[in-house]
Amino acid sequence: MAELIPHPFGSLINRMFDELETEQSIFDFPEKKFFCGLSGKDYSVNFHGKKSSSALGPASGPQTQMAQNILLSWLGGCRIMELKTVQILDELEIPRPCIDMQTVGYNVEWSQELRIEQSLHEYVKGAMLIEILQASGKLELAENFGDVLYDMSVGYDLAGIQSDKVRQFIEGMQDASEIVEHYRQQIPEQYREFRKLDFQTKLSDTLTLSTFHGCPPEEIEKIIDYLFREHGLNCIIKLNPTLLGKEKVRHLFNEILGYAEIHVPDEAFENDASWEQAQGFVERLGETAKTLGLCFGVKFNNTLIVENHRDFFPQSEKVMYLSGTPLHVLGIHLVQQFREKFGDQFPISFSAGIDKTNFADAVALGLTPITVCSDLLKVGGYSRSSAYYKELNSRMDNLGVSDIESYLLKAYGNAEQALKNIASGAGNISGTEVAAVDALRKTLENGGEFRKVAGAQVAPLANEIFEKWLSEVKLLNTKTYVDEVTTQARYTLEKNSNPPRKVGTTLELFDCLTCDKCIPVCPNDANFALNIPQGETEILEFENNKSSWSVKAKNSLKLEKKYQIANFADFCNECGNCDIFCPEDGGPFLLKPRFFGSLETFQEFSHRDGFYIESEKTSAQASIVFSRFDGKEYRVSETGNTVNYSGPDFEVQFSKNDPANTISGEAKSRVSFLNYEIMQMMRASYESKSR
Numbered sequence: 001m002a003e004l005i006p007h008p009f010g011s012l013i014n015r016m017f018d019e020l021e022t023e024q025s026i027f028d029f030p031e032k033k034f035f036c037g038l039s040g041k042d043y044s045v046n047f048h049g050k051k052s053s054s055a056l057g058p059a060s061g062p063q064t065q066m067a068q069n070i071l072l073s074w075l076g077g078c079r080i081m082e083l084k085t086v087q088i089l090d091e092l093e094i095p096r097p098c099i100d101m102q103t104v105g106y107n108v109e110w111s112q113e114l115r116i117e118q119s120l121h122e123y124v125k126g127a128m129l130i131e132i133l134q135a136s137g138k139l140e141l142a143e144n145f146g147d148v149l150y151d152m153s154v155g156y157d158l159a160g161i162q163s164d165k166v167r168q169f170i171e172g173m174q175d176a177s178e179i180v181e182h183y184r185q186q187i188p189e190q191y192r193e194f195r196k197l198d199f200q201t202k203l204s205d206t207l208t209l210s211t212f213h214g215c216p217p218e219e220i221e222k223i224i225d226y227l228f229r230e231h232g233l234n235c236i237i238k239l240n241p242t243l244l245g246k247e248k249v250r251h252l253f254n255e256i257l258g259y260a261e262i263h264v265p266d267e268a269f270e271n272d273a274s275w276e277q278a279q280g281f282v283e284r285l286g287e288t289a290k291t292l293g294l295c296f297g298v299k300f301n302n303t304l305i306v307e308n309h310r311d312f313f314p315q316s317e318k319v320m321y322l323s324g325t326p327l328h329v330l331g332i333h334l335v336q337q338f339r340e341k342f343g344d345q346f347p348i349s350f351s352a353g354i355d356k357t358n359f360a361d362a363v364a365l366g367l368t369p370i371t372v373c374s375d376l377l378k379v380g381g382y383s384r385s386s387a388y389y390k391e392l393n394s395r396m397d398n399l400g401v402s403d404i405e406s407y408l409l410k411a412y413g414n415a416e417q418a419l420k421n422i423a424s425g426a427g428n429i430s431g432t433e434v435a436a437v438d439a440l441r442k443t444l445e446n447g448g449e450f451r452k453v454a455g456a457q458v459a460p461l462a463n464e465i466f467e468k469w470l471s472e473v474k475l476l477n478t479k480t481y482v483d484e485v486t487t488q489a490r491y492t493l494e495k496n497s498n499p500p501r502k503v504g505t506t507l508e509l510f511d512c513l514t515c516d517k518c519i520p521v522c523p524n525d526a527n528f529a530l531n532i533p534q535g536e537t538e539i540l541e542f543e544n545n546k547s548s549w550s551v552k553a554k555n556s557l558k559l560e561k562k563y564q565i566a567n568f569a570d571f572c573n574e575c576g577n578c579d580i581f582c583p584e585d586g587g588p589f590l591l592k593p594r595f596f597g598s599l600e601t602f603q604e605f606s607h608r609d610g611f612y613i614e615s616e617k618t619s620a621q622a623s624i625v626f627s628r629f630d631g632k633e634y635r636v637s638e639t640g641n642t643v644n645y646s647g648p649d650f651e652v653q654f655s656k657n658d659p660a661n662t663i664s665g666e667a668k669s670r671v672s673f674l675n676y677e678i679m680q681m682m683r684a685s686y687e688s689k690s691r
């Protein structure tokens with residue numbers, strides 16, 4: 001199985017700054033596509049009593065599984081990071097491939113693939129990278145865009161969550177001082193000024209609970225109760241779309257949206273918490289949270305469990321988890337169902353088919369955080385979230401607003417109605433409250449900053465009225481949007497059944513369409529461009545006959561493309577996503593040159609071909625190149641002008657400038673220099689990369 005291997009912190013820092021300087025990108029995310037906020041726009045929201053510069057965040061998934069992923073999410077404008085779920089079983093065998101983004105989005109992956117302790121370290125490293133980059137002043141970060149929050153996610157049952165391993169993880173996130181000190185020492189000398197930073201050590205006091213599909217409701221309630229009392233965490237429960245009930249899910253999903261062939265098994269409804277049960281535990285947990293002075297909310301949705309009706313995942317997987325576009329409609333219906341019962345009493349976190357069009361709607365509904373996963377796995381990757389802000393900005397500009405509360409009030413034209421509802425609903429509304437409502441109404445007519453008016457003109461009661469107004473608008477906006485979203489064609493099967501185009505050719509080690517799609521679609525930044533010059537290289541083939549060497553054949557290796565595509569094995573868990581979006585067949589992660597980050601990983605994953613380049617030890621010695629072609633290992637080392645090249649059944653030495661006349665050594669059969677030439681190309685190009 002392919003494993004993710006955390007990268008040394010110092011190397012991540014070096015690469016972050018070097019790449020920004022030399023290639024105007026960070027971890028292959030081009031600088032021109034970063035979203036660093038806009039002057040004059042305030043997207044801030046409140047999450048569990050803390051300020052975040054935006055409601056947008058990566059969902060607990062591939063985008064938060066490694067340190068560089070967290071930074072990449074941040075560069076795309078995400079500000080509430082729901083960290084990938086950790087659980088006691090941290091040595092899982094995940095089937096590969098595990099992500100199928102051909103149409104709507106299916107997966108068979110679940111929690112973090114790293115060990116729990118590694119996850120904790122990756123999360124701390126990610127947060128420190130962000131702080132260092134922020135402190136460097138190398139980005140033009142808008143004044144209101146600096147606040148970022150980290151939200152833990154743990155699973156999946158009470159016994160596991162009570163285990164020492166998970167406890168240590170939670171405590172480590174609540175106080176990461178030791179880990180921060182450990183990594184502070186690893187900040188390279190060149191960047192020593194950042195060793196003085198006052199890094200955040202209380203990384204998180206919030207948690208979103210992920211439970212098994214089919215987790216008994218009593219168990220869910222006990223887990224949250226435990227997390228409240230034992231760890232003092234503000235909590236959110238992620239709930240399943242099955243809460244809508246069998247009839248409604250099937251009506252919406254199979255009939256309205258047209259996914260008639262996809263079956264949600266009966267057991268999914270029978271095993272999951274029912275709506276009645278969920279209402280019960282939400283009420284009780286809400287009360288407990290209040291008593292303990294903590295925050296409590298819900299999240300819509302978890303993925304939807306469906307029968308494995310495709311041949312993408314191994315057939316041993318009887319079910320798979322649907323995500324992406326159609327889930328949006330189910331999620332919004334759940335928001336409405338929940339708000340009809342609970343009003344705006346509990347905050348709602350949201351994750352279901354968020355994209356550049358509907359992000360602004362989710363903001364208008366006051367959902368926080370609004371998390372995204374599937375869309376960021378499509379072409380463009382992390383940079384896709386910049387487009388979310390483009391749409392939100394355009395809507396905010398049209399409404400003449402510059403902050404989220406004002407946007408929410410005006411987004412669907414429900415503000416006036418909401419004021420009327422408050423005034424009439426209150427019945428015995430007091431004189432002061434009437435004055436407050438009037439002041440707010442005037443602000444609505446004349447344009448102005450609602451929060452200021454509420455605070456200054458008729459304080460203190462006006463603030464209370466203002467909060468009521470916001471809540472009422474959220475409820476009305478939900479109604480407006482649910483009607484709209486249900487009938488939108490973009491969520492239907494018809495609009496979501498075309499897989500990415502394939503051209504019918506198969507990838508080879510070198511040259512391809514060089515469309516670059518595989519680079520950003522990798523959530524871990526495992527694929528990258530390699531600068532190997534175009535041209536033709538002569539390939540000699542030698543024969544050793546009674547200690548006399550002669551050239552027996554001359555061939556050539558021709559590279560036609562301006563650059564090549566490569567894969568960094570330590571960041572690749574073979575999820576398969578780049579294969580989906582590559583127009584050619586075979587999978588870039590399988591067929592393109594693969595580089596390992598250490599000799600250990602090169603040797604450990606011996607079932608995969610690839611290269612490891614060991615940095616030079618002395619100035620007289622060039623880096624040693626290790627490689628595997630068709631499972632056979634080769635090695636090239638150089639001292640001065642002398643090259644030592646060995647393979648499965650040969651070891652030869654020669655002068656670099658004149659192999660034909662200087663070669664000597666042992667060989668059981670002919671020695672082709674094809675692999676030697678490739679290894680030399682790999683060394684030269686890989687070393688020129690800031691990796």
Ligand code: SF4
Nearest residue numbers: 522572573575576578
């Ligand atoms: S390189 Fe491809 S297969 Fe590997 S992790 Fe990235 S997207 Fe997945």
Ligand code: SF4
Nearest residue numbers: 512514515516518582
């Ligand atoms: S490997 Fe595939 S996706 Fe990547 S650049 Fe080549 S053709 Fe495009």
